[in-house]
Amino acid sequence: MEDQDGGRLDTGRHWKTSRSWSRLAEFLFFCVVLLANAPRAVDSQGAMKSVVRFQANGIARTDTLLRYRKKVPAMRGFTVCFRIRLLQARDEDAVFSYAVEDEANEIYLGLNFKKQIFILACCSNPVYEELALSIDLKQWLSVCVALDLDDKIWHLSAGGLTSSGKVKIGRDDGFAVREGGLLLLGQDQDILDGGLNKFQSLHADLSDLRFYDYVLPESVMKSYTECSIHINVVPKIGFQDLEKDFDLLNVDLFESYEGSFCSKDNNFTIVLPEPRTFKDSALVCHTSGGTLSVPYTSADKRKLYETAEPYDSRCSESTIDSFWLGVRGDPETQEWRHYYSNTPLSYTNFAYGSGLNISQESNCVSFVASANTVESRHGIWFSMNCFEERCAICHFNKVEVLHARGLCVESEFDRDYFLSFENNSISFSGVYYSQIVKNPAVTDPVTGITSYGSWTLFRLDKPDIQATLEMTSPTDYPIGFNTWIVKNDRCGQYNMTLVLTSCGFGTVFLQ
Known part of the structure; x- marks a missing residue:
């Protein structure tokens, strides 16, 4: 193992006797970090953060990446935190690749969607861990990983869940991450500054990357990944000044509210802008992995209206109620129910006089999402014959395969x-x-x-x-x-x- 001047570090008595002082300094530092990062909730918006989009056109390629311009220090431990949203997977999704002259995986961090694992490699390859991690497509995931090279322990936190374990290595002498190499984000180096493979690249959005040349307290890592704190300590490497610190090669930049990275609501809706019968609309939603949308509150109604209104003109030219809701009427009980679960609804929003009498001829429900009517009628329901044609608004709990x-x-x-x-x-x-x-x-x-x-x-x-x-x-x-x-x-x-x-x-x- 080399020091910052390229010489060999003494791994004998001097290292052992100085270690207790190192541990004391580390403990005091952690106390400062914890005080600086007293838990406070990130609100629904929070600060604006830069987001890097890799491979925006979806084509797997090797020329889209971030190249760090500065020097990476030698270290005996590190922490990397980031927020990522996979847009598509690759055979392996390379996030962080730090290589030195004789070792491509001096630090490597990546994801494998098929295996649902996080990959951690380090230090001329005595460290290689495949750690279980739940990964979804097109949903933000917050991750912190740390490696303590003194105690040979890894820590992983994602979505507020943490795990740790002993590094499985064969040798016990001191070793460290060496300085003087090259850091790439979004590609995997097989040799220093080369050997890139499009099947080991990244098609994703990446934000708030933070690299520390020490191990953060596990409680701070956990809080970062559940968005209950802001880490106020400036990282050694980060996205504070992207265009100054990195060469940006064929990536797109935009900004997003910090709160959007940790939303617990992964639901989304997609409008299918072709009129169909109720049965056909339900069928196409189901075969795509979703269900017809149902608003349960007035807030749901407003959100659904805002989602559907831009497509109203494509769905009907002669009526204002252009969309189906996932609601069916029961002529026997005269109850309006969720069409799939058959659960009676506690919230309805029928137009005056509509929905009072449920018959076989009018036991489906259409929804108004037209700007060409008074505001009081936005989101109004109508009892409708199921054989009429309206557009589907499909609801998804997550990306369904x-x-x-x-x-x-x-x-x-x-x-x-x-x-x-x-x-x-x-x-x-x-x-x-x-x-x-x-x-x-x-x-x-x-x-x-x-x-x-x-x-x-x-x-x-x-x-x-x-x-x-x-x-x-x-x-x-x-x-x-x-x-x-x-x-x-x-x-x-x-x-x-x-x-x-x-x-x-x-x-x-x-x-």
């Missing part, structure tokens, strides 16, 4: 997808490298016949590998059983029958 069955073993397409709404259009993102996008209708110049459009499945990093699904109606989605026309996949097929569906919900019986 849809499984693609029918691909050959050699296929380069992803096996898992999730419904996404980006740039004002519906798509299905592969968990790793693929995407399914909708193509607009096309008019044949000879016949004058206009198609309904199509869906294209393709590899983002290999766009010549693709498959096409022709639509037979304007409401067709690429879920369920469908036959695709394939080009350039390894399966050697021309036609492929693919089943794309979520297994998260049972069958919904709707009359």
Whole structure:
């Protein structure tokens, strides 16, 4: 192990006798840190924080990264904290890669979505740990990891949950992280400043990264990851001045409120802007892993109105109640119930005279999200015939994975997808490298016949590998059983029958 001047550190008696003084200084320092960071809640907004988006176009690549411009010190312990939101996974999601001349993994921190683990490597590889970690796509995760090289203990905190353990190494002599190397964020170095692999890169949003050249108290790490404190101690390396401290290569920068990183509410809604019957609307929500939305309070009603209103003109031209709610009426009990759980509702918001009499002909509920009516009618409910057509507002508790069955073993397409709404259009993102996008209708110049459009499945990093699904109606989605026309996949097929569906919900019986 080398000191800051490149010489060997004495690991004998001097190190052993000085260690007690080091421990005393460490204890006093921790007391200062704890006092400086007395717990106080981060409010729903908090301060604005810089966010770095890696691989904004979704293409796995090696030229999108942050390169630290300054010197990394030698150290016998460290803590790294950060907030991350995976937009897609890679074979391995490289977050932090510090390499020196003869060792690529002097410090390496990464995620493996498939295995649901956090990877910690250090110090010429006597340290390599795979630590269990729950990782979701498109949801913020706050992480702190620390390594004590004296006591050979690791600590991991994520989402307020902490764990620790002994480092599994074979040698007992002192060792440390060496100085003078190169730190990259968003890529994994296999050699110093090189050997990058697009399958070990990062497609994610990263914020509030903090690197300390000592081990933070576990209570501070825990509080950081549950957003109950601000760490007021300035880190050795951080995002305080990104453009001064880092070379920013092919990344996007934006700002977000600090409170958004630790929201406990992972629910979200997606509007499917094509009119369908109630049954078909429920079906497309369920096969995508969601349910039709139901407001339970006036606050829910306002939020749902704000979500749906931008799509009102696409959903109806002749009515103000353009959306379905997940509500059904029971003609026998004259109760309005949640259509899936069958639970009676304690909150309703029917227009005057509507919803008083439940019949088989009018036992579904539509929702007003039109700006072309007086404000008092925003979010009003109407009793409606279930065979009318309205747009669906799908509610998701989290990102739900849809499984693609029918691909050959050699296929380069992803096996898992999730419904996404980006740039004002519906798509299905592969968990790793693929995407399914909708193509607009096309008019044949000879016949004058206009198609309904199509869906294209393709590899983002290999766009010549693709498959096409022709639509037979304007409401067709690429879920369920469908036959695709394939080009350039390894399966050697021309036609492929693919089943794309979520297994998260049972069958919904709707009359």
